[in-house]
Amino acid sequence: MMTTKQPLSQRLSWLVPTIYIVFLLLPIYWLVNMSFKETSEILGAFTLWPENPTLRNYQVIFTDPSWYSGYINSIIYVVLNTVISVTVALPAAYAFSRYRFLGDKHLFFWLLTNRMAPPAVFALPFFQLYSAFGLIDTHIAVAIAHCLFNVPLAVWILEGFMSGVPKEIDETAYIDGYSFPRFFMKIFVPLIASGIGVAAFFCFMFSWVELLLARTLTTTDAKPIAATMTRTVSASGLDWGVLAAAGVLTIIPGALVIYFVRNYIAKGFALGRV
């Protein structure tokens, strides 16, 4: 019985991921569909395909500063955060992967608790802290706030990748007369380049998807696109088409970068431990 059943179930196994992917794409398809429709068509008729495809919704976003500056703000603080997180995480991850030192395990654990900390707990104190420093509504404020969960994440991911590099490489380099900074930049960093890429990707991603802190710390000048969207939802004249177009545009950066790290995504989510 087993021998006749198995080939059939294996031949049909592609159905499972296919159905799942269709389920994933349906809501996205609906959003894209809406973004090309006129408001009257969205509210009036129920159509699976835009009958009068229009680029008006996208045009609104690309010509109205209050919309497109949201994207620029988001990208500025996301990039700032990624650079800061990876830069400070590199030496720390090296220390954790190569040395034992006083309190190392406690420190590593403490870092993890920050990755797990609910942003809601930090929203109010962050607002007060950054107000005291006059940093409210600046890109750097959001970038530093997102370090709360991105630095620990970067340390954990990089530590995982670094532990995969044999220690003999370090020792050989020192014997060959390399100083530590030269060894680190010339030999070690190229060796874990993929790990740095993955860490950067995850910092980018978690900073890009976070809204609560970004919204709390900004008012106008550094307002992220995600917050601009929530404002539109609450406004009286609800423009569904523009909202959908803005949503579609926030999906694109993620879709682009995901292709480059497709083989490492799981390792990143497992905090470098697959």
Add this chain to the structure above:
Amino acid sequence: MEKTWNNKAWFMVLPVLVLVAFSAVIPLMTVVNYSVQDTFGNNEFFWAGTDWFQDVLESDRFWDALTRNLIFSAIILAIEIPLGIVIALNMPKRGIGVPICLVLMALPLLIPWNVVGTIWQVFGRVDIGLLGRVVASMGINYNYVQNPIDAWVTLIIMDVWHWTSLVVLLCYAGLVSIPDAYYQAAKIDGASRWSVFRYIQLPKMKRVLLIAFLLRFMDSFMIYTEPFVVTGGGPGNSTTFLSIDLVKMAIGQFDLGPAAALSIIYFLIILLLSWIFYTVMTTSDAQG
């Protein structure tokens, strides 16, 4: 790996320490400060002891939100983990299908959380959404704005849509690390599909499954943005989770004392969970 004892390594950790201290320790101390004081405004504070903690722990509001949070986490774990395993088992192992599946499946993970909320808010609406329309045309009275059950169903489907891929990706990473020889040996022994799963695939996936389980539990435990956008915590209070309640209290009503006490309690729960996570993970690291 054998590690050498070197206290100078502290210097390498220092930048991280300073940065995370600035964005974690100082804010946390502010919260502790508020949680034991009361104010009548004008920046005049006086000692309130553990009053706020007692208030929070005795209030139905806290326990209701906590219960809702736990039920929500339990439901989404019960759906996402088995579903993720089944999908990962049926993923193509090689060929062009692999990158296509990986990229498409990872897509929801990279959508900003409030856009996820917006997508489902639109998708589920009876007047303009595909899902709402289809369900309504089947004669089911579905309205997530008014009916608590519908709101819950919408949030759960949304979370499954958003995060099942994480479980799939982790399980898949565990599965591809199994050498072909294992399967060949199982074939020679005439093992059934079930025993291949039970004795070869499941043990290999144990570690990643553990990570998936704990990450999903903790992230769903602090869920904020998606339900905030879709339901705003309603109808009534039926989808007000801990985070939503906390933000309402702290920024909406500016009840600093209770909000801070709730933050501390919330944080302690998370701390306990993180500790379990860390212990489990380091022991499984040690086992290899």
